[in-house]
Amino acid sequence: GQQLNQSPQSMFIQEGEDVSMNCTSSSIFNTWLWYKQDPGEGPVLLIALYKAGELTSNGRLTAQFGITRKDSFLNISASIPSDVGIYFCAGSMEYGNKLVFGAGTILRVKS
Amino acid sequence: NAGVTQTPKFQVLKTGQSMTLQCAQDMNHNSMYWYRQDPGMGLRLIYYSASEGTTDKGEVPNGYNVSRLNKREFSLRLESAAPSQTSVYFCASSFTEVEDTQYFGPGTRLTVL
Numbered sequence: 053g054q055q056l057n058q059s060p061q062s063m064f065i066q067e068g069e070d071v072s073m074n075c076t077s078s079s080i081f082n083t084w085l086w087y088k089q090d091p092g093e094g095p096v097l098l099i100a101l102y103k104a105g106e107l108t109s110n111g112r113l114t115a116q117f118g119i120t121r122k123d124s125f126l127n128i129s130a131s132i133p134s135d136v137g138i139y140f141c142a143g144s145m146e147y148g149n150k151l152v153f154g155a156g157t158i159l160r161v162k163s
Numbered sequence: 164n165a166g167v168t169q170t171p172k173f174q175v176l177k178t179g180q181s182m183t184l185q186c187a188q189d190m191n192h193n194s195m196y197w198y199r200q201d202p203g204m205g206l207r208l209i210y211y212s213a214s215e216g217t218t219d220k221g222e223v224p225n226g227y228n229v230s231r232l233n234k235r236e237f238s239l240r241l242e243s244a245a246p247s248q249t250s251v252y253f254c255a256s257s258f259t260e261v262e263d264t265q266y267f268g269p270g271t272r273l274t275v276l
Contacts, residue, residue, distance in 0.1 A: 056205075085264065094167070094253050094267030095206070140205060150196075150221065151265060153205035 055079055058141050058154030065131055067163045074125040075141035075154050083144040084117050084124035085151070090137045098139075099126070133163050165189055167268035169254050175274045176244045184239040184271050186254030194257045195237035196221075196265060197229060199250040206253065212237055213259075244275045 058075045065071060075084070083102055087095035099110050101117035101124060108115055114127045124143070128135055141154040167188045176182060188195065193214045198206040198221075208221030212231040226248060228240045237256075241248060251272050255265040 058205075061203075087267075092270075094255075094269050097264060097266065100264050142206075150208055150211065153207075155203055155205045 055152050056141060056143060056154040058157055060157060061155070062158040062160070064160045064162065067131060067133060067161050069131055071128040071131055071135070071159060072125060073139060073141075073157045074123060075143070076123040077143065077152075078122065079145055080121045081124075081143035081145055082121070084115070085142040086113075086115050086124070086126045087140045087142060088137050089140065089156075095140055128159075131159075131161050133161050135159060136161050167254055167256055167266055169252075169268040169271050171271060172269065173272050175276065176241075177276050178245060180244050180275075181240070181242050182244065183241075184252055184254075184273075185236070186238065186268060187236045188254075188256040188266075188268075189235065190256060190258075190266065191234070192256035192266075193234070193259050195231065196255040196257075197227075197237070197239045198253045198255065199223065199248075200253060200270075201250050209239065209252075241273075244273075246275045249273060249275045 056077050085100050086098045089095045099115040104121045106117040112129045138156045140156045142151045170185045196211040197209040200206050207223050210229040212218045215234045218229050230238045251270045253270050254268040257265045
C-alpha cells in the first residue's frame with residue numbers, strides 16, 4: 053500500500069503568496085522526486101533529490117531532502133496562476149526499487 | 164523527440180470487453196512502467212518492465228496483462244474490463260530501473276460501464 057503521507061491535500065492561495073507542501077514516511081528513502089501534473093496531462097518532473105540534506109532549486113521552486121531521509125518538502129515562491137495543478141512527491145526506498153507516490157497536493161491560485 | 168506517447172487518449176468500454184493500451188517511448192530508455200491514477204490515491208504501479216524481455220508485477224496487477232513488445236513499446240491489456248478499472252492510466256519510462264527519474268506519457272482516460 054501507499055507509504056507516503058503528503059500534505060496538505062489542497063491549497064487555495066492568493067497570487068504572489070509562497071506555498072509549502074511536504075511528504076513524510078515511516079520508512080527511509082534514498083531518492084525523493086517532486087512532480088507536477090496539469091489537468092489532462094501526465095506528471096512532469098520538477099526536482100529530483102538524491103542526498104540527505106540536499107537543497108535544490110528550479111526557478112521559483114525549492115525542494116529539500118530531509119536529514120532523517122523520511123521526509124521532503126517543496127516550496128514555491130511568489131505563486132502565479134500557471135502554478136495551478138496537482139503536485140506529487142515520490143520516493144524510492146532502495147536504488148533499483150519502484151517509486152512510491154504520495155496522494156498529491158491540489159494547488160489553486162486566485163489572481 | 165516525442166518522449167512517451169500513449170494511445171488512445173480516451174476509451175469507453177462495457178463490462179467484459181477487452182482492450183489494449185499502447186505506449187511507446189523514443190528516449191532509448193530501458194525500463195517502462197504502467198500506473199493507474201484514482202482520485203485521492205496518487206499513482207499506483209500496475210506492471211513494469213525493467214528491460215526488454217522482462218516484466219514484473221507492481222502493486223495492483225490483478226485484471227491486467229502486459230507485453231514488452233520491443234525496447235520502445237510496452238502495452239497494457241485488460242482481458243475482461245470491470246467498472247473498478249475505470250481510471251486514468253499512465254505509462255512511464257526511465258533510462259534504467261536504477262535510474263529513478265521516470266518520464267510520463269499524457270495518459271489514457273478509461274471508463275468501464
